[in-house]
Structures are given as structure tokens and as C-alpha cells.
Amino acid sequence: xxxxxxxxxxxxxxxxxxxxxxxxxxxxxxxxxxxxxxxxxxxxxxxxxxxxxxxxxxxxxxxxxxxxxxxxxxxxxxxxxxxxxxxxxxxxxxxxxxxxxxxxxxxxxxxxxxxxxxxxxxxxxxxxxxxxxxxxxxxxxxxxxxxxxxxxxxxxxxxxxxxxxxxxxxxxxxxxxxxxxxxxxxxxxxxxxxxxxxxxxxxxxxxxxxxxxxxxxxxxxxxxxxxxxxxxxxxxxxxxxxxxxxxxxxxxxxxxxxxxxxxxxxxxxxxxxxxxxxxxxxxxx
Amino acid sequence: xxxxxxxxxxxxxxxxxxxxxxxxxxxxxxxxxxxxxxxxxxxxxxxxxxxxxxxxxxxxxxxxxxxxxxxxxxxxxxxxxxxxxxxxxxxxxxxxxxxxxxxxxxxxxxxxxxxxxxxxxxxxxxxxxxxxxxxxxxxxxxxxxxxxxxxxxxxxxxxxxxxxxxxxxxxxxxxxxxxxxxxxxxxxxxxxxxxxxxxxxxxxxxxxxxxxxxxxxxxxxxxxxxxxxxxxxxxxxxxxxxxxxxxxxxxxxxxxxxxxxxxxxxxxxxxxxxxxxxxxxxxxxxxxxxxxx
Amino acid sequence: xxxxxxxxxxxxxxxxxxxxxxxxxxxxxxxxxxxxxxxxxxxxxxxxxxxxxxxxxxxxxxxxxxxxxxxxxxxxxxxxxxxxxxxxxxxxxxxxxxxxxxxxxxxxxxxxxxxxxxxxxxxxxxxxxxxxxxxxxxxxxxxxxxxxxxxxxxxxxxxxxxxxxxxxxxxxxxxxxxxxxxxxxxxxxxxxxxxxxxxxxxxxxxxxxxxxxxxxxxxxxxxxxxxxxxxxxxxxxxxxxxxxxxxxxxx
Numbered sequence: 164x165x166x167x168x169x170x171x172x173x174x175x176x177x178x179x180x181x182x183x184x185x186x187x188x189x190x191x192x193x194x195x196x197x198x199x200x201x202x203x204x205x206x207x208x209x210x211x212x213x214x215x216x217x218x219x220x221x222x223x224x225x226x227x228x229x230x231x232x233x234x235x236x237x238x239x240x241x242x243x244x245x246x247x248x249x250x251x252x253x254x255x256x257x258x259x260x261x262x263x264x265x266x267x268x269x270x271x272x273x274x275x276x277x278x279x280x281x282x283x284x285x286x287x288x289x290x291x292x293x294x295x296x297x298x299x300x301x302x303x304x305x306x307x308x309x310x311x312x313x314x315x316x317x318x319x320x321x322x323x324x325x326x327x328x329x330x331x332x333x334x335x336x337x338x339x340x341x342x343x344x345x346x347x348x349x350x351x352x353x354x355x356x357x358x359x360x361x362x363x364x365x366x367x368x369x370x371x372x373x374x375x376x377x378x379x380x381x382x383x384x385x386x387x388x389x390x391x392x393x394x395x396x397x398x399x400x401x402x403x404x405x406x407x408x409x410x411x412x413x414x415x416x417x418x419x420x421x422x423x424x425x426x427x428x429x430x431x432x433x434x435x436x437x438x439x440x441x442x443x444x445x446x447x448x
Numbered sequence: 449x450x451x452x453x454x455x456x457x458x459x460x461x462x463x464x465x466x467x468x469x470x471x472x473x474x475x476x477x478x479x480x481x482x483x484x485x486x487x488x489x490x491x492x493x494x495x496x497x498x499x500x501x502x503x504x505x506x507x508x509x510x511x512x513x514x515x516x517x518x519x520x521x522x523x524x525x526x527x528x529x530x531x532x533x534x535x536x537x538x539x540x541x542x543x544x545x546x547x548x549x550x551x552x553x554x555x556x557x558x559x560x561x562x563x564x565x566x567x568x569x570x571x572x573x574x575x576x577x578x579x580x581x582x583x584x585x586x587x588x589x590x591x592x593x594x595x596x597x598x599x600x601x602x603x604x605x606x607x608x609x610x611x612x613x614x615x616x617x618x619x620x621x622x623x624x625x626x627x628x629x630x631x632x633x634x635x636x637x638x639x640x641x642x643x644x645x646x647x648x649x650x651x652x653x654x655x656x657x658x659x660x661x662x663x664x665x666x667x668x669x670x671x672x673x674x675x676x677x678x679x680x681x682x683x684x685x686x687x688x689x690x691x692x693x694x695x696x697x698x699x700x701x702x703x704x705x706x707x708x709x710x711x712x713x714x715x716x717x718x719x720x721x722x723x724x725x726x727x728x729x730x731x732x733x734x735x736x737x738x739x740x741x
Numbered sequence: 742x743x744x745x746x747x748x749x750x751x752x753x754x755x756x757x758x759x760x761x762x763x764x765x766x767x768x769x770x771x772x773x774x775x776x777x778x779x780x781x782x783x784x785x786x787x788x789x790x791x792x793x794x795x796x797x798x799x800x801x802x803x804x805x806x807x808x809x810x811x812x813x814x815x816x817x818x819x820x821x822x823x824x825x826x827x828x829x830x831x832x833x834x835x836x837x838x839x840x841x842x843x844x845x846x847x848x849x850x851x852x853x854x855x856x857x858x859x860x861x862x863x864x865x866x867x868x869x870x871x872x873x874x875x876x877x878x879x880x881x882x883x884x885x886x887x888x889x890x891x892x893x894x895x896x897x898x899x900x901x902x903x904x905x906x907x908x909x910x911x912x913x914x915x916x917x918x919x920x921x922x923x924x925x926x927x928x929x930x931x932x933x934x935x936x937x938x939x940x941x942x943x944x945x946x947x948x949x950x951x952x953x954x955x956x957x958x959x960x961x962x963x964x965x966x967x968x969x970x971x972x973x974x975x976x977x978x979x980x981x982x983x984x985x986x987x988x989x990x991x992x
Binding site for chain 1: 836
């Protein structure tokens, strides 16, 4: 490594890690969106995963791999339990119910002794390495590619487009929605576990209403036409404040402005394959 | 003791109701979850602060002016951010995402201008008299807050129920296309509702700013999940429901702080919210009508 | 084959279907006609489990369908199309038909994620079958385009192909000719006859009398939720009650 590169890495490694974790969260919300579910519970699932993995490391002294696995498993189980009654709701009602669930989770973290109350958990050892994040992302992307060309991926899309018609095709829509919800929770949980092991601490504040909305924003901003869009969108929203550093106090304001402009001028998100195709045709003609 | 708590709950609850009223109005008529409502709430409080400190106005003069200012801000958000999105076949969540952009923009601009620290009204702005009735202490401010909130809510209800304008608003809430065919100025109704909702939100901001005497750029943020809780409790888009829901949330919060622990304040409200959604998704007052949103 | 016994459905105080009973014998095209609001589509929704009946039963062969959720009714062997077209507009024709095969592709999540041979084999078999079904309705040349870009008539045909993909014992078709021009209707009649010849039992709702009389071996007539006649087309044509309720204006 040259000196420049070392300086860059020393300055920006946390940012690179953050981009990776956000990409995972984007995939987790894309999974539920891809079968038409607007679930805002992902931040809460991430929180459950983060606390679980951190406690597994701090209290039980488990190896990192096992801590991460627990961090995925517990949110998955919680999703299974709350999913059965909750997924009967649709549209904004589901969004609100999952937000409500998220607030309950946040308050539980705030008040349990084992989660360290409002102070959260500190001194979590640095265990996440870049290759962990990259490897998990590669596995996830491979899984999404496989899923898209399978009856499961088609069932998700059918449910998103027309749930009644999907049922008439012999698809057990309830189980598939539950599957998407649980898988989404597991991914968010693992992302939380990774996050806790490079930021050194977890606190209830990180998993409330605002992060829940941020995850959704990244996904819609990128475009929900394919799983690439949400990853691109969330990565850009994570990097943008760094790029706008010169604006000082106003940089987040510009972030908001960019969001508005994209929504107005690129209504399908910035990663819009149909738009790309149109541009290509125009370019060659 | 319990009577004192009820007074406190009534004060807090009536402001929540006022806040949620604007929120629910926009959802009911424009079918947008307006996540910039918290930013407008904050802007109302700052407007009142400026009017009191820079223009030396009495707070009760500043209040209606601050409401007008936040109403104008709401109108601006609607015209710049939401109007271009209407009638488009974009993702149905796009308008909501756009309001997140607006909220981020406004909140952080406020932080850039006023700084992150908490501002306070100068001494003497807030009425400090209080009355002692038996063991209960009621401040003049509490009385003012309750009266103002209820007057505004009543006024809105009467307008919606009794006037031609109110009928037009309700028709648009029911079905914008049909209303348009019936000759109702739908865009006009959207503008009016955006203005009114933001004015109510800004008013709530002033009242909260007064009762805690604390104004800061992010003061609207904790209100957003609460506003959502209230309109779910009351049924989405339901005006009467927002009032009852707001009061209910105020009572739930004050009582859980008084008798459980302050730590569980939000858990009570949101636990209830979660349960209500599972049992009765349309809220306490909501029509059993699944809006496709 | 399909036995409907005493089916009643009430919405509030309104009785939309009143003790309707009839049987669809195996292998024929059975017509269900009646004026608008007679309860025909409601009957389809009751058979397929989208709505729950107040009383009455539906049997397919020996199997009781009443009370099953919609996807189980489909798996039991009832395929259907919708009156207001409900294709998956953002999927290709091939994908649409393959969604219909959902229950007949034998692999699971593990097979998909691990790229097991079962996944590849079944997907290949599914694609071939889907192309075959599309060719039955002369849509095979458009297999890879997006369904939303099809013409109205083609979308109706795609719904038929998709319903056939569920491997139904009985195919319920809701107003297939609605919105079609005479030439398209003619072509559709040929295609439905072909499907019937391949051994499918068909229950058909239709307004176009020429199509019904030309295709169906037996016909049931609903009027305000009551079954007023049932029999061969020739009998229905001469039934005075039917003529008064329905045919009087149209024929």
C-alpha cells in the first residue's frame, strides 16, 4: 500500500464499513418491498441483532462467527412471532404497525439492565473486518440473483403486483410474505451485529424512528425495480454527507434538497433500468 | 394527585391532538404521510420566538402570526415538493420520501441558521400566574393552551361539517377524481388543506415551545412517531379520531410517568398502538375501509 | 365433476345468491349466463374461496372445497381467469405462465440458493411447458415481452394460458370475450374449443350469446341470485322465463 492509500483508509475505513452495512440494510428492506410489504421494522431488527451479537461477545465470549449467527437468528425468530399477526395488515397500516413495534423494541433496550439502558453497551471489541462485509454482501447478492430466477422470486413479485391473482395461482401468499419478512429480519440482524463490532458501542438511539425511515429512504431513492437500486441508493446517502463536508452546518440540508430533486425528476429512483435502456437507445440512434 | 395529573395530561394531550390534526388532515385529503409536519411544527416555534424577540410582540399576537408563517411554509412544501408528483404513476411512497427530503432540508437549515443549541423565550413572555384549587395547581399557560387548542379544533370541525368549503374538502378526501368532475377546485382544496394543516402544526409548535420553554431545530422529531400513533389510535384521516387519540396519548404518557416510570412512557403508547392495530386496524373511529396506500 | 349445492351469499341484507345448485359434468363446456348483477362473478369467488358462502357446499369430485383458502382451491384443481384482467403486468408472458405453475415446480428455497440440479431441471421443464401453453393461445412469439404491453384481447388470452398452467381439472373463465371485436371473439371461440378438446372441463361466464350458444353443451341461467333454468342450449333458448329475464332484449 502506498502512503496515500493508507491515509485514505485510516480516514475513511469506518465510512466504507458503514456503506457496506447500509447496503445490507437496503437488501433487507428490498426483500419485503419486493413482495409488496412496506415494513419499517428493519431498524428494530438491526437493533436486536446488534445487541444480541454484542452481548454474545461481551458476556458469553463467543467467537465472532457465532455471535453474528445469533445476531441473525434472534431477529429472525422475533419476526416469525410478530409476523403472523402483523402481516395481515397491508399498506400504510403495516408500515405503522412495524414502526410501533420498532418503538417498543427501542424502549425495551432503553430499560433493560442487560442492554445497558440509555448508555447502551460500550467497549465492544473491533472484530468486523472488511472481508467479512464484502463476503456477506457477495453471498447475499448471489442469493438475490438466484431468487429472482426461481418460483420463489416470481411468487414475491406476483404478490406485489396482485395478491388476489397470486392466490388464484395456487401461491400460499401468507407463508411467502412471512418468509420475506423473516429473511429480511435475519439480514438486518447480521448487519446490526457487524455494525456493533466496528463502532464499538450500541445504544437505543440508533434503532428508533429516524433510522427506520432512513433505511426506507435509501431504498426508494435508489429505486426498487431491482435489488441493485436500494444498494446504490443507500450507499450514496451514506457517502453524500462526506462529500458535502465543505458546506459545514448546511450539508444535511443539501442532502434533503437532493432527495427532493431526485424524487421529482427521477420518480423510479436513480437506478432505473428502463430509463437506462431509453438513454442507450437514444445514444445509438 | 390524580386530578393534578389529569390536568397535565389534558394540556399535553390537547397539543398532541392539535399536532395530529394537521397530520391526519393531509393524509385524509392528499393521501400523503407528511413527514415534514414535525419540521413545520419546529418552524412555528422559531417564528414565534423571532416575533417576540425581534419585533417585541406580545406572545398572543405572535401566535397567530407564527401560525400564518408556518401555514405559508406548508403551502410552499405542497407547491414545490408534492404538486409535481400528483397524478404521476410513480411509486406510491414517493410523496412521503419527498416530505422526508423537505424535513431534512428545513430542520438542518434551521440548525445552520439558529445553531443546535436550545433557545428560550425572554423572561416575561410566558404568563406565570397560577391558580390553586384545593391541592391542584393550574397555570394560566395551561388554561391558555387547552382553550386555544380546543377552539382551533372546534373551528376546524365546524368548517368541515357545516360550510360549503368543508363539504368540498370532504368530497376530495373521498374521491379526488369524482370531485374534479363535479366541478370542485381540487388543487385549491389541496392548497387550503396544506396551509391549514401546517398552521395547526405550527401552532402546536408554539404551544409546546411555551410549555417547556425550549426551542431547538430537532424539537419536531419526537413528535413524528407520536403523531403517527395518534392518527392510528383515532383512525387515519379521521378528524374527531385525531382529537380523541391525542388526548388519549397525553393521558397515557402522563399516567405512565406518574405511576410506572418515566422510562416506560413511550412503551405504553406504542405498545397500545401495536395492539390496536392488530385488533382493529382501522383505528378506534376509522371506517372499516381499506385505503390502498 | 364440479358440484354446487345450495350455495347462498348475503352482503348485509342483500341476498346475492340464493340456494344455487347445479353440477358441471366432466369434459364439457358449461355456460353460466344472466343479466348484470345476477351473481355470476360472486359464484366464481365463492367456488375459488375468495369469498366465504353463508351456506352451501362446493365439491370437486369427492373433495370438499368449501372453507379452503384460495391457494388450496387452486391446488385442488380449480383454475380461473378474472373479469377485470389481473395479469402480472410487469412480468414477461413466460413468467406470468410460470407463476401459474408455482405448485407444480418441485424444488424449494435450498434448491434455489444452492443451485441444485432439481432447480435447473424443473425450471427447464417449466419453461418448456409454459411455451407450449402460450402456443395453444398463439402467444408463443411474444413469450419474452412484458405482459403490460399486450393488447386487451391478448391479455385475456394470457390469463387463460396462466390459468391452464395451474393444471386445473375445472377451468373457470369469466367473460373472456368482453371488450373483443368480432374477429377476436371468433378466434377465441376456436381456442376455447381446442382447450376443451384437450380434456379440460370448463365453466364459462359470458354475455355474448352467440359465443355461449355456439360453445356450451349445457347452460345455467342466474337472475337476481336465483337459478331460473338449467339445460341444453336449445331448451334454454325456448324457456319463457329466461326469454323474459334476459334473452328478450338481446336476441
